[in-house]
Amino acid sequence: MSRRVAVVAAIVVLVLAALLVAVLRARADPLRGDLLITAGRVFDGNRLIRDGAILIRDREVAAVGETDQLDAQAKRTIELGANATVVPGFVDLHIHAPDEVALVLLSSGVTTVRDLGAPIADLLVDNDSSALRILRAGPIFTAPGGYPIPEHGLWGRAIALQVDGGSQARAAVRRVARAGASVIKIAVERGDGSYPLLTVAEIRAIVDEAHARDLRVTAHVTAPDDTRLALAGGVDELAHMPCAWAAPRLMREIARRRIPIVGTLYVQEDIRCTAWRANARTFVRAGGTLLYGSDFASPGTPARIHLDELRLMREAGMTPQTIIRAATSLAGRQTGIANLGSLVPGAPADFVGVRGNPFEDLQSLEQPQLVVAAGVVLLDNGNPTQALMRGL
16 A cells, blocks of 8 residues: 555656646746837836836737846847836727828827718728728717708718617618627717707617627717716717716716716817816716727817827826826727737737826827837837838
8 A cells, every 4th residue: 555655656746847847948938929118117008017028929919017027039129218108009089080190190109099970981991901990980870960960061961870760770770880880979969959869769779789789889969968868878988078068966977877988178178168177077086987089180189199188188187197098998998899908918019109207297198209000010219110101
């Protein structure tokens, strides 16, 4: 019996020794990838890593961590220096006509956008060859004759999808979903009081049909009354900060229900819908999720990371870190694409490197030194690469 025990013990020792050798050998082999980036600060979308490094392989993040803890080798290494910060690529959740300004957006560090209002034919545009990730809503669902038609005339008709009744609403969702929509946008806007509105039943039909296809529904609103109508219909997101008048109880309710708002605060300010300040501050204080969206194509809105929008988010009570999260990881989560806007293993390799510390001064985001989209270097030392010029 003792001999059998000795044999078993010897076998166990041999197995453990083999496992130990395998572990040591695995630790001895460095991680390998295509591109290694080091910087004094790396923000992964949630936390700030001092003296950080990011390893890219096959257009995805392979590893991220402190430089002295990340044993990695790559075909190319870019050392940005101790005074540099790397953040995920920016996600603009509200934009129009992105194809016309894709290279400008990319050169500023915006790597993903949502186009929230265009003719249905735009859903068929092939975006595979562009480094800018474009998620499209197609046309805006509205009541017959409703917004955007009264305000934008012929263009409003081109980007509107008019529905009358629940059956038409459901059929319209199926139509745009088949065409490739990534999100559904509806208009709940009475304007001067005369614009026709979708009914709660129609909104619910749109939302139900969209959810059956794993699509979110975002609602264009400006007035608190219209916002309540959109909420009653079960929308997933608001496309603007309500701004017609202060509504603190409503804003606290939206925060409690965890419905995010893509603020477009600069545009609200520009059209003098100034109650956005009171509503945004109440919303942020209540723990609401205020997300980044520029509403590019509106007058005065630049085709780049919109620093004035970020400053207004700061004025609403957000810190620089929560603002950058709102434009990266939280915005990415709203698209439904796994890990978009984050620098974690398996995430799309989209990120921006800048000089300075944007967590102390958002202005440092204005002139990126490095932009990488899907693992491809588009801006290097502040200069466009051939890949950017080709639009790849």
